[in-house]
Amino acid sequence: MRKAIVGILTVLSGPALADPVVIAALGDSLTQGYGLPQEDGFVxxxxxxxxxxxxxxxxxxxxxxxxxxxxxxSRAAWTLTPDVDAMIVTLGGNDLLRGIDPANSRANLDGILQAAADADVKVLLVGMQAPGNYGPEYKAAFDAMYPDLAEQYGTLYAPSFFEGMGGADTDPAAVRGLMQADGIHPNADGVLKVVEGLGPQVLKLIGQVPSG
Known part of the structure; x- marks a missing residue:
């Protein structure tokens, strides 16, 4: 009986297991998993x-x-709970669809990154590129805000959510089989390609989180 009690006390007094690294994926429908069964989504x-x-x-x-x-x-503050160690930010596609001034989008992303910095949360910022039909000035301002802010805040940076599918320069016909019918959102196979492209950067992000 005494040996059993000693054994229990030894287990209870042993080193505590480390908690998993908690990453919040802050984004839009690409992050949310639009059009897919839950298990096939990005997260x-x-x-x-x-x-x-x-x-x-x-x-x-x-x-x-x-x-x-x-x-x-608007959601950054309550997303950054004390349990969150790191964050992936993938936003801006809907700003493009609505033709929002890149200066406004930049200010919003700046606010998100500042909130993460204040919470001591490491960030992977995922960029994107505007199409040429918005004009060269719009495109230049939009495309530049992601690498500029990543450098300003010292965050990890991925040029495109679709890097694993060839990035922004990929011929749409070449990835048609990886997309849903709307041509905007990846299907389950496409999401796997996205994950394989972004995954190494997320591993780097995890490596930046202090142990314990």
């Missing part, structure tokens, strides 16, 4: 991929379909 597939690489991680789905950078900023 579940990313979490599964990261765990296959040996990462002890939990990825929270903070994606809202239709959200702009302004919406992301």
């Amino acid at each position: 579940p597939q990313l979490e599964s991929w990261l765990r296959e690489q040996g990462a002890d991680v939990q990825v929270l789905n903070a994606g809202v379909s239709g959200d702009t950078t302004a919406g992301g900023l």
